Amino acid sequence: NAGVTQTPKFQVLKTGQSMTLQCAQDMNHNSMYWYRQDPGMGLRLIYYSASEGTTDKGEVPNGYNVSRLNKREFSLRLESAAPSQTSVYFCASSEAPYLNTDTQYFGPGTRLTVL
Amino acid sequence: AQSVTQPDIHITVSEGASLELRCNYSYGATPYLFWYVQSPGQGLQLLLKYFSGDTLVQGIKGFEAEFKRSQSSFNLRKPSVHWSDAAEYFCAVNSGGGADGLTFGKGTHLIIQP
Numbered sequence: 001n002a003g004v005t006q007t008p009k010f011q012v013l014k015t016g017q018s019m020t021l022q023c024a025q026d027m028n029h030n031s032m033y034w035y036r037q038d039p040g041m042g043l044r045l046i047y048y049s050a051s052e053g054t055t056d057k058g059e060v061p062n063g064y065n066v067s068r069l070n071k072r073e074f075s076l077r078l079e080s081a082a083p084s085q086t087s088v089y090f091c092a093s094s095e096a097p098y099l100n101t102d103t104q105y106f107g108p109g110t111r112l113t114v115l
Numbered sequence: 116a117q118s119v120t121q122p123d124i125h126i127t128v129s130e131g132a133s134l135e136l137r138c139n140y141s142y143g144a145t146p147y148l149f150w151y152v153q154s155p156g157q158g159l160q161l162l163l164k165y166f167s168g169d170t171l172v173q174g175i176k177g178f179e180a181e182f183k184r185s186q187s188s189f190n191l192r193k194p195s196v197h198w199s200d201a202a203e204y205f206c207a208v209n210s211g212g213g214a215d216g217l218t219f220g221k222g223t224h225l226i227i228q229p
Contacts, residue, residue, distance in 0.1 A: 004158075040124070040221060041221060042205065042219045042220055042221040042222055043159075043205070043219045045217075090158060090159065092159075101147060101166050101209075102209060102217075103149070103161060103164060104217060105161070106151075106158040106159040106160070107158050108157060108158040109157070109158050
């Protein structure tokens, strides 16, 4: 039982390049999330998927797109990377987002640098 | 809107000393509260959570937290810290009602002195 996995672990891009961050969970969770973590800012929600087939914007969605490929997988795409997108990206999953008791479980993160 | 404040950006504690990390929340209804830990280069690991009942909750790695409604606080404590406790600690509150309901504080960086 691997929990939440993310690939790649590290990535360096040039401004304007595109890439997709992959996330998968094996806990049969309904919901998945993408966050970014910047120094002194805590975690900020980029996009989430409450259930298979749905996606919604979070606090900082600009410059990103997502795809909920199936129940297990949720990808984050940067179409034209900018230096402001240099960050650590975390994927998370949870079972029941509409319950107050819902608990999110996190992947190990992807450290992205945009030059 | 809900919010979480962690007043201390950095805290330095000697190994073997006690620890208390502060967390204050702003939310009108009953909060559902979490503490996560992030070791260097790692993802976030759930330490403990409070939903209801006993206001003192026990977590992993010897941590505990106390919910005080009158003070809107959910402080994390450990009686004796170990060098391996050096990490970033995040408090979070879930208002429920939607997948975007989890709000994180900005974190407290814990440094352990030998």
